[in-house]
Amino acid sequence: MDFDTTFDQQYPDLVRYCHRLTGDRDLAEDVAQESLLRLFDRGVEGSEHGVRAWLFKTATHLVRDRYRVRQNRKRLLEVNPVAPSGTEAPDMSLERQETRDRVRAALDTLAERDREMLLMRYSGFSYREIAEVIGVAATSIGTLLSRAEKRFERAMTEAGEAA
Amino acid sequence: MTRSDEGTIVAMRDGALVDADDRMRVENSPAGMEELREAGRRADRIADTLAHYPTPIDLDRAKAEVRARLDAQRRAERPRPRIHLTLGKAASLVLLGAAAASALPNSPVRSWVEGRLTPAASVEVAAPIVAAGEEIEVPVGTDGLVVALRGVPEGEEIEVLWTVERTARISAADGSSFTFAAGRAEAIVTGGPVLLVLPQSAGPIRVDVNGRRVLSRQASDVELPEGSVEESAERIILAVPQH
Numbered sequence: 418m419d420f421d422t423t424f425d426q427q428y429p430d431l432v433r434y435c436h437r438l439t440g441d442r443d444l445a446e447d448v449a450q451e452s453l454l455r456l457f458d459r460g461v462e463g464s465e466h467g468v469r470a471w472l473f474k475t476a477t478h479l480v481r482d483r484y485r486v487r488q489n490r491k492r493l494l495e496v497n498p499v500a501p502s503g504t505e506a507p508d509m510s511l512e513r514q515e516t517r518d519r520v521r522a523a524l525d526t527l528a529e530r531d532r533e534m535l536l537m538r539y540s541g542f543s544y545r546e547i548a549e550v551i552g553v554a555a556t557s558i559g560t561l562l563s564r565a566e567k568r569f570e571r572a573m574t575e576a577g578e579a580a
Numbered sequence: 581m582t583r584s585d586e587g588t589i590v591a592m593r594d595g596a597l598v599d600a601d602d603r604m605r606v607e608n609s610p611a612g613m614e615e616l617r618e619a620g621r622r623a624d625r626i627a628d629t630l631a632h633y634p635t636p637i638d639l640d641r642a643k644a645e646v647r648a649r650l651d652a653q654r655r656a657e658r659p660r661p662r663i664h665l666t667l668g669k670a671a672s673l674v675l676l677g678a679a680a681a682s683a684l685p686n687s688p689v690r691s692w693v694e695g696r697l698t699p700a701a702s703v704e705v706a707a708p709i710v711a712a713g714e715e716i717e718v719p720v721g722t723d724g725l726v727v728a729l730r731g732v733p734e735g736e737e738i739e740v741l742w743t744v745e746r747t748a749r750i751s752a753a754d755g756s757s758f759t760f761a762a763g764r765a766e767a768i769v770t771g772g773p774v775l776l777v778l779p780q781s782a783g784p785i786r787v788d789v790n791g792r793r794v795l796s797r798q799a800s801d802v803e804l805p806e807g808s809v810e811e812s813a814e815r816i817i818l819a820v821p822q823h
Contacts, residue, residue, distance in 0.1 A: 424643050432642070436635040445635065450646050457650050513632070520633045528717060528749070539630055544596040552744040553777070554814035559596065560587030560739065564751070564775070566622055568714075573629060 418462055424453060426465060430540060431472055437536050438480050440521050448483060452476040470542065474550050477533055523572035531565035538562055585612065586773075593619045709760040715751040716758035718765050724783030726764045727776060732789050732820045736772040737809060740787070740795065740816040742780035749777040787818075794818050 428449060435445035452475045455461075461471055524532055530551045537547045547562075548555040588602040593616060606612035709718065718725070725748055732738070732752075750758060753771035760766075778785050778797075787795040794806045795818065802816070810817040 420647065421643070424646070425639065428639060428642055429637050432637055433635045437630065437633055442635065446642060450642055450649075453646050454649055454653075457646075458653055513634070516632045517634065520629055523629075524633075528715065530745075535626075536630075538594070539627055544591065544594070553741055555596075556812075556814055557587070557741045559589075559591035559594075559598075560775070561741075561777075562594075563586045563590040563619070566590075566626060569626065570622065 418457070418460075418468070420457060423456070423468065427469060427472055428453060430469075431476055434473060434536055434540050435476055435480055437520075437524060438477070438532060440525065444480070444483060448476050448479045451479055470546050473537060473540065473542065474546075477537075477550050481529070519573060519576040522576040523569050526572040527565060527568060531561070531568070534558065534562055535565045535569060585615075589615050589619050592616060593623060709758075711758040713758075714754045714756060715749060716760060716765065716767070717747050717749045718760040720746055720748050720779045720782040720785075721763070722783045723763050725778070725785050727778075727785070727787045728764065728766045729769055729774065729787070729789045730767070730791075731769045732774060733771065734820055734822055736774065736820045738772075738774040738776065738787075738789065738794070738818040738820065740776045740778060740818065742814055743777050744780065745777075746779050746782050748779060748785075749775070751775040751777075789818070789820055792821055794821065 431452060432445050432449040435448045436442055439445055439448075452472050455475060456468065456472060461468065463471070524536075527535065534547055534551050537550060544555045544558040547558055553561065585602070585606060588598055588606055589612065591598045592603060592606060606616060709716065727748070727750060729738070729750075729752075748765065750765060750767050752767060752769040752774045755770040756767055758765065758767045776787065778787075780797075780800075785795070785797040786793065792806065794804065795816070796803045796805075804811070804816070804818070806818065806821045808816050809819050
């Protein structure tokens, strides 16, 4: 497997997925890089789509582990603030930043598995692949996804009204 | 529109495998076809919305960092055989390896596995979990779980999905209230659809609706005293019995 080709093909979508999943760009980069590192280190090979599925699955599991640690740390920092956190993208226009914040708020209202399922679906994965990652039967994904989508849209509307 | 139709419509939209009868039922229904079109519009809206969540990407820097870490790792380790497996085979090998290692006395894997398998519900719950809204998620341990739903309208369908997770989710109409303590989850439901996502491999599971037992599961044995609308290994649809 060619390092450059695989990296160029997989990294952008992978880091984007992790960013949407967590709202934390540093964490997203960290997890995406760790997933690719494991891919190359273990010599995992397969079709482009197979490699992509392996990477997203690995990244989802890493996010589950690390996100919880970060959330705990964040809670501690909120109780005992050390320094103000900087904005993620200071050059972003106010309007774009507000839209992004609404999307983030809406994603955060979803349960962890619903968020994973929604974002994997909108990253182009099949029901079977999503089912394997979130741990339910593939035949259940339609119902669960439908509910997650409706909840996400409702949360977007509510976030817009609150803004 | 029933819960199963809701799932069928989204599955049809996404080109997933759909039961032929379910597909025909949707295609022969004007309301179903309108739901399908709306599901398509919703997918477009969500894709558009997610595009507004930008992620600045420095590909060259990331690539350099991973390459450097990989080189450092390879210098420190002996080369390993390459793997070319499907995900299913890879997962099976990992499970077999873990099972074999955990069978050895004094195996560190055994203690690790035991630690990982400690049921979440064995953690002392100091106070009941109380939630209002449309969903609650609770841990399920080896002692199992009792789900008691009240206020569910007669004739309403309850969808039960089995999951490999060791948590259970109860989902109902917005405004429902939920409590959980000592392995018992109660919900006062304001309306349907009601969805229960229950662990398939934790302790015994029991579901009571409006005071009547409608489901019990012990290991792989599932009993449905009030019958079901639909039943498969992965999903059960129950109709709320008459009072």
